[in-house]
Amino acid sequence: MNQFFETLKTQRWDDHRFYHQSRINQSLHFVSALSFLVSYGLVFINPAWAALLAWGVSMTTRQAGHFFFEPRGFDHVNNVTDEYKEEIKVGYNIQRKIVLMAVWVALPVLLWLTPSLFGTIQPATDLRGYVEDVGMAWFCLGVAGLLLRVVQLWLTRSLMEGVAWATKIITDPFHDAVLYRKAPLYLLKGELLDPMLHVREQH
Template identity: 75%
Template sequence: MNEFFQTLKTQRWDDHRYYHHSRINQSLHLISALCFLVSYGLVFVNPAWAALLAWCVSMTTRQAGHFFFEPRGYDEVNQATDAHKEEIKVGYNIRRKIVLLAVWVALPAVLWFFPSLGGLIEPAVGMKAYLEDVGMAWFCLGVVGLLFRVGQLWATQGAMQGFAWMTKILTDPFHDVMLYHKAPLYLLRGQLIDPMEHVGSEAH
């Protein structure tokens, strides 16, 4: 168990120091995390609407932070190029995210034009039923996306990395609230980039 928790700690540390320099990105992760926590509670009541909230609000704010606000140049803090960080990223790097988000965008269109999915499900009647079908499709996409990457990591880096990453992903909302709850305050003070002095001492 000690090895598992150390692996989890390392993955969390690398995720923070490599991919969360922007205070805007950190603030968007805070919003995302809070919405994910609501989704976690909602999943026991209505998984479809939980998935709609998670994908439409939590995932869009989270990924917008990475795509539009996180610096992609040379990382002076960690002495690493963006290409190097993308290559060693344990979870979904930009290339994998684009594939995942492309499927996410395509699913509503598929359900619109093929509401029964070739007879696999009962065709939706009305907008509410259609949205619930989209929500369930996105819920399944989230589960498949999680398990698919766990399987990849298991095959390439061992079961420990895979299960640690799955644990990290599922607990990220709690961890992000603790880590980035002060980010909006720094933004209000005009600080756009986290100086990451706590990281610099460890990286070197």
């Protein structure tokens, strides 16, 4: 168990220092975390609407922070190249995220064109039904995306690393809500990048 928690701690630390240097990204992660927490509660009431909130708000704010605001190129804070970070990324790197988000966008189109999903579900008869079908499709995509990466990590690294990553992803909203709660305040003060003094001190 000690090794598991050390692996989880390392994954959290690497994720923070490598991929959350932008105060805008941190602020968006704070918004994303709060939204995810609401969707966690909603999943026990209506999984489809929970997934709509999670993908429509939580994931879009989260990934927008990474795609549009996080610095790319050589990382002077950690003294590594962007290529190195992408290669060692435990979770979804940029290429994997592009594939995941492409599937996310494609699912509503697919359900609009084939409401029965090739005969596998009861087709929706109104707009609300269609929206809830999209929500359930996104819910399944989230579960599948999580499990697929765990299996990949199991095959390429170890099962423990895969389970640690899944644990990290599931608990990230709780962790990020605390870690990045002050990011909007720093952003309002005009600080676009976290100086990462705590990271530099480790080198």
